[in-house]
Amino acid sequence: MEWILFGLLIWFFYNRSKKKKWKRFEKQASKQAGQQLKYERFMDNLPALKGDGSFSQEIKGEQAYKDNIDLFGEYLERYHPGEDFMVMVELEPNNKYDKNAVRVEAGQATIGYIPREEAEEFGKELEALGGRATCSASLYWSPGDGRSSITLDVVRPLELE
Numbered sequence: 001m002e003w004i005l006f007g008l009l010i011w012f013f014y015n016r017s018k019k020k021k022w023k024r025f026e027k028q029a030s031k032q033a034g035q036q037l038k039y040e041r042f043m044d045n046l047p048a049l050k051g052d053g054s055f056s057q058e059i060k061g062e063q064a065y066k067d068n069i070d071l072f073g074e075y076l077e078r079y080h081p082g083e084d085f086m087v088m089v090e091l092e093p094n095n096k097y098d099k100n101a102v103r104v105e106a107g108q109a110t111i112g113y114i115p116r117e118e119a120e121e122f123g124k125e126l127e128a129l130g131g132r133a134t135c136s137a138s139l140y141w142s143p144g145d146g147r148s149s150i151t152l153d154v155v156r157p158l159e160l161e
Helices: 002-013 018-031 033-044 062-079 116-128
Strands: 085-091 102-106 109-113 132-140 149-153
Touching (some): 102 116
Antiparallel strands (some): 085 132
């Protein structure tokens, strides 16, 4: 159910107190359980990339998605401390900044991109596997100093489980 939180990110950040925000968020999230279940089924039906447990694939752009990552970090800390989570990697050929862009999504929200210098090769490998897949990710969350980062657990060249 951790994917519920991303559907409500914008709504969540308009509230003032942290405690009040969280209670409202959880209430709203429960209302969208059906939509969340559809998203979880969608993710479950995607091919899964093989990992080796090293979580060595960095992603970039986390600062642009800081609000999403902070909300997700708070959620993981409350309900799944120390656990990894699932993300989707997807080709984004219509990206206005990079035609080779590979987007990383968690809970229906973009959380970063494969670094530009690796995106073309990563994208070709991903395209050979269907253009979209899931993999395990790890979050280092440091809300106080804004130095959060996410790494993916994939082997290169990409392989399916």
